[in-house]
Amino acid sequence: MAQGERVNFKNPVICWIDERLPLFSMMHKEYAAFPTPKNFNYLWNFGALSLFMLVTMIVTGVFLAMYYTPSTDHAFNSVERIMRDVNWGWLIRYIHMNGASMFFIVVYVHIFRGMYYGSYKYPRELLWILGVIILLLMMATAFMGYVLPWGQMSFWGATVITNLFSAIPLVGNKIVTWLWGGFSVDNPTLNRFYALHYLLPFVIFGVSFLHVAALHISGSNNPLGIDVKSPKDTVPFHPYYTAKDCFGLTIFLIFFAVIIFFLPNYLGDPDNYIPANPMVTPTHIVPEWYFLPFYAILRSFTIDIHIPFTHVVLISSKLGGVILMFGAVLLMFFLPWLDRSPVRSAVFRPLYRKFFWIFVATSITLGWVGSRPPEGLPVIIGQIATAYYFVHFLIILPMLPKYEKTLPLPNSISEAVLKGR
Amino acid sequence: MAHPPSSTSDQTCGHCQQGDEENDSSRRDFLTLAAGAMAGVGTIVTAYPLIQSMNPAADVLAMATTEVDLSAVKEGQSLTVVWRGKPVFIRNRTQAEIDEARAVPMNDLKDPQTDQARVANSKFGGKDLPEWLVMVGVCTHLGCVPLGQKPTDPHGEFDGWFCPCHGSQYDSSGRIRKGPAPKNLEIPPYQFTDATHIKIG
């Protein structure tokens, strides 16, 4: 990557290392001198914040792992021991527990930012796909991590979600038994979830590296969505964006600290402070907030589709819900090809801008529906919102370029900045 | 890298296309293919024990059969026992419940099955014991434990069981009647060892 363009470092030790392994030259090229559009707004902080959260989760997780016991008999009490007896254990555990929520907040903002400014379009399609892979890995990691404290919600959440695979025709039940390592969620399940929960963050780290590498090939998008045309459009990453990211980080940390120290259980479910009991189902099983929109989509499919004029069920409501839910995530992979408008940023796409905000509202509505019991009005609202979710991706986005009159693009970033845009 | 970058302005994927002319002999071709095949087979064979290791282990598979004494369960009462880590519902049904279950037309059922078929194993010494309904108490939707074992529990609209998770309703034969569950409550393998004892598994 950086060979041939080594920087002359004054420090003899750094210079000596760099001559043999040009790590510092690479860092200089990719993080210090790296030309970055000068017109980022604060939404561009959320990539750096995601990386910060990933590191925070790995570090706190390693320390928790020193005390956690992955066994159905001891898991719950070992977590309580961390909370009560381990020095500062409560702090590390609350950081990790709420860190998952923070990670998802930051990543969801990052994703919506990418959607608003068209960051998934050429030449950044692969960058976007790597991001969706990271999201999927995060979901798997968060799901398995939530099982570890072995509370009621841990157990029943794991039961409900792993049972989704039983919807697969023919081999479904075999797959579920294989996932469980038994005939119900039990000790083997807890053990393998722990093993994978420890492994996957490092996979996320690897994919994040590729995500950043791809970003450094194409360069960053920017709020105007137009390409960088001259050096006047950019500033070196350091000190401009290191300073801006660090300032954003301190503001984010204030928000994070308020949650950790004053509302640590606000985002959690009280039922998870009851030890897991396979014989008693909680009256209302809800996943953590960051899964609620997908949970709502899962439950929105309430009818069986029959082969016409027979009683043979072609797609049961269960299988239908599972297909919809996975479809909702997988659809994101195809976003770069569903939206073919040549203009990236919603700033110059008046129609898309409106539909973007309707989509955001739909996602939040789905989250609300996911938190309600599946009866009455929320079911209908959930079905409408689910339908709209798919209409947005499959109909509105492909059709928009035909009807939308985009606004004139500025000639360059520097010109727009001078005009005070 | 065999191909030096031609020009920086090149935006097409020209350098992704392969243009190498083949000059290998067919013998080397075969050897390469064979080596590749061996490596592939080796990888798959190695992966097999790893994937298989995640299936239930021998001690889990050696599911102890559960013996249950039913003499204490009066008519209209239920008992929950544990088998393979799952609850098994055993109910001593009233005649009214049996009649209700047998009066249901097959067309009304999502997963058609007669009540007679569901209690086919409830017999001893040539005598049918249709009052004994034995089934796995795990909702076929997403694995919750339905309510209805205790007299104070909700029984749903069909005098059977009601799943609190997503509202599936089962009738007095444990068949799915309403809600998202696709199938009737599962009947485990069981047999009566005498008039008041059953062996599950």
Added chain:
Amino acid sequence: MKISRPLFCLLFLIIGFSTLPAHADENALAPKTPVAGWPEDGALGTYDRASLQRGFQVYKQVCSACHSLKLLAYRDLTELGFSDAEVKAIAAQVQVTDGPNDQGEMFQRPGRPSDNFIMPFPNDQAARAANGGALPPDLSLIIKARKGHEDYVYSILTGFGQTPPADEKIASGMNYNPYFAGHQIAMPPPLTDGAVTYADGTQASVEQEARDVVQFLSWASEPSLEVRHQTGIKVLLFLAVFAGIMYGVKRKVWEKLY
């Protein structure tokens, strides 16, 4: 100052998600907050030591007959303001099964501060058998494990003695309590006026006993609350200064550009 659209979008998302309504309630009455509130509430909340000690007395003399508190050890009681000697004496009042000894037999010995609270029943089955099939839940995390938290437990404890509506039949062995899901609770009214005699002379009304024991159980659920609040204030002060400095740095760096 005009809020920029991206910032608005961020706020919208955070507020949108954080105001998701709580889950559906059962048919139970919403728990009520006592007039005085709870001293542990709020960013600077602390526990009331005198109330904690009285609450421990209520637990020991009333609740502990049926309810375990197994995540707590006697040594934890020093945090209530008891001295080491007092804790030692409290622990010594109970008999703990230990062993096996050199003969291979289990034996009974007086409790030590390092022992966990003894349980009223050896296991859940014994607890059910002794309580007509109902299991008295462990109270170690009861405040954190119930929606409504302190208010809920307080409302249950003070919610007995009301006449059920005509259309609600109370099964035998059950008690009417409108704050409980289903309105029928197997626990008989545990507190009565004067059920305990407080050493500090506080009037032992049902409300006072409930308030004290809820305070005690709240501490049992979350013993780290006070140090958490104190640390939180320091962390926030530090971060506020840090953020201010970082803002200055950012301003200074970007000034050069324009």
